[in-house]
Amino acid sequence: MCMKRVVWENKSNNQLCVTVPKGAGIKAGDIVNLENEKIKKIVYSTIVGDLFHYGHLQHLEKANLLGDFHICGVLTDEAALEYRAKPITNFNERKAIISNLRCVDMVVPQSTLDPSSNLERIKDQFKHSELILVHGDNWLKIPGQEFIKKIKGRVVKIPYYKKLSDDKIIIRK
Numbered sequence: 001m002c003m004k005r006v007v008w009e010n011k012s013n014n015q016l017c018v019t020v021p022k023g024a025g026i027k028a029g030d031i032v033n034l035e036n037e038k039i040k041k042i043v044y045s046t047i048v049g050d051l052f053h054y055g056h057l058q059h060l061e062k063a064n065l066l067g068d069f070h071i072c073g074v075l076t077d078e079a080a081l082e083y084r085a086k087p088i089t090n091f092n093e094r095k096a097i098i099s100n101l102r103c104v105d106m107v108v109p110q111s112t113l114d115p116s117s118n119l120e121r122i123k124d125q126f127k128h129s130e131l132i133l134v135h136g137d138n139w140l141k142i143p144g145q146e147f148i149k150k151i152k153g154r155v156v157k158i159p160y161y162k163k164l165s166d167d168k169i170i171i172r173k
Contacts, residue, residue: 028099041067042126045134046115046143048080049094050087055161057101062158063134064103069126073110073118074098082113116147123151136160 009017045063049056064070074095080087087094091109099107108118115133123131131153135142138160145155 039068039126039129041069041132042122042129043067043070043132043134044073044115044119044122044144045070046073046075046110047094047098048075048084048087049098050080050089052094052097057103058161059134059136059158060098060101061103063156066132066134066156067130069105069129070103071106071108071118071122072098072104073108073115075110075113079110079112114143116144119144119147130154132156134158 043063043066045060047056047060060070060072063072074091076091077087095107095109098104110118119131119133131148131151133142133144133148133153133155135155135157136159137157139157142155142157148155
């Protein structure tokens with residue numbers, strides 16, 4: 001069965017979108033008839049997204065502008081514990097928020113601080129695309145940067161939004 005669908009433009013990121021009806025046999029996260037060869041730049045960002053705020057949004061929106069397809073790795077609770085206190089919101093809550101942002105095309109779980117295993121899968125799926133790893137400039141060593149160098153991708157540091165952080169929100173109560 002073939003369904004004709006109207007393509008619409010997402011005004012926030014100028015991406016073209018198609019709405020797929022429920023019951024079509026397609027599940028969240030599937031890529032449907034996407035011609036991988038036409039996607040030239042894949043952007044990968046990492047986020048915990050606990051107590052989601054304007055700084056998080058700015059980071060993801062800036063990352064989205066760098067490529068054709070933006071994939072965001074949401075750190076699992078265990079991965080977040082590798083470098084910070086336990087998140088207040090759980091993984092599924094944080095993933096739901098990030099999944100509903102217009103500036104993110106796809107969300108994947110990231111089970112360690114280092115996204116290299118996710119980056120490897122993405123590179124296998126999009127063989128002819130440049131892979132761009134985006135991270136805040138508040139980190140000296142970017143997890144995953146060695147893999148990106150090996151495949152001749154790019155690491156882009158986005159300015160850290162200093163006005164807000166989870167810690168500052170918690171302190172202000």
